[in-house]
Amino acid sequence: MSRLKTLKRLESNLKHLLTSVARLETDQIETLNSINVLDDIARDSLKGRYVNNRLGSWMAKNRVLVDEGRLKKTAISAVGNLLSDIKNGLDKTDPESKKLFDEIDSWFTKGVVPGRKVVLSRPPEISESDLTEQYFELFKKETEQLTYYKEHGDHILSMLDDILKNAEVKNDPIYLHMAGSIIYYLKNKGYKIDPYVRKLRFLEKDEKK
């Protein structure tokens, strides 16, 4: 068999393998895509953008996944977390938003609930080297998050607003740490930071409760 024929046969086999995997995983790919779209909606919602139309369409399109129990446990948790983030940003005084708010509650009733985090009553004892590792891990995650903002062309103050909103709705200290770091940077650059400091202190107290 010539080299070209062998390569064409190999190409065909590889394509067949990838097509078969994609076909087998069709449901999972669709679910992943749906979660990806909902994630975009949640990010925009946290930035204070109007998301009602997109959210309404998303819920209408994906209700079948819930009704037919087609969501796996990890997907349920991811969708639940994102809906919870979006719900916190909805203005209940607006009738349209209130309708979506209620719709999200009905999804929660159907079992699409946010994944719960285990909260230890006492922090575990960790060695100094673990602490350094953990700091680097935290720093890495923060860099990834900030890169996302940068790629979307966000101004540092918009980033800070968004991070503080995240800190408000999520039980994750990374946002408080990021906000503190940016506020300190802005302070050194001569920015007026009092409102941000007040907000951060309020959120810190809220987290300790």
Add this chain to the structure above:
Amino acid sequence: MLSKEEKAYCSAMTALKVEDYSTASVFFKDAEKQFAGNDDFCILQQTTDLLLAVKEEISALEKS
């Protein structure tokens, strides 16, 4: 929220589904930081890259 890598993995799988292997390869590359230890991910990424290399070789042979 999904990480940048998770979003890239979603996009790579979508690209595979429509047989857009070049795009899939780019997204797999973006996702590898988080999924490099995942066997399924590695097989799909390496198969996609191998397919692209084979296509390139075929194209070169056909031109010569």
